[in-house]
Amino acid sequence: MILIGNDHIGSHRFVAFAGRGSRMTMPEQRSARTTPFAVGDNEPIATAGSCRMPPTLAAHILLAEDDPDHSRWATLVLERSGAHVTAVDNGFSAVEQATAAWQRGEPFDLIVMDVRMPRLDGLEATRRLRAAGYTHPIIALTACAMQGDREKCLAAGCDDYAAKPLLNGDFLAFAACWLPAKVVGAS
Secondary structure, eight states, rough: OOEEEEOOSSSSSSEEEEETTTEEESSSSBOEEEEEEETTTEEEEEETTHHHOOOOOOEEEEEEOHHHHHHHHHHHHHHHHHTTEEEEEEEEHHHHHHHHHHTOOOSEEEEEEEESSSOHHHHHHHHHHHTTTOOOOOEEEEEEEOOHHHHHHHHHTOOOESSOOHHHHHHHHHHHHSGGGBBBBOO
16 A cells, blocks of 8 residues: 555545555544555454544553654654653563563553564564463554565464554554553543
């Protein structure tokens, strides 16, 4: 999927699919998703009305992202929504931070895991967390989406998968879908 354009207000979105044409979406309401949210291999993860843009996320989120620009962007988007973000730049640190918080009885509400990172990639980090019994949501993000990546992420223990780049609102909506209701503010 290639994002061709967006009017930055959220009312029009033009997307092209390699070998399959293009699609333009025009939401009826700016606060509600009215078309399927396509990620990875173009499978919808949220549909009309299933996930609304929350004004606040009172969540503690672990962000495992090695690219400094992506890390700053994701941290900024999440923190502006009210989330507390702990950012690490490799899978090894993600396992350490998640395990330590879990053992303290304060597990992260969500882990956002980049797939390709140094020291330990996101898939192996997820496998290690799941093998240790970690049951809280882990969502994978990757900039180099290839056919079959979604299945690899799910097989490693990730709860869901999305391909970068994501727009701010799409990223928040994607994260909010995996957060417990108690930490997602009413819209």
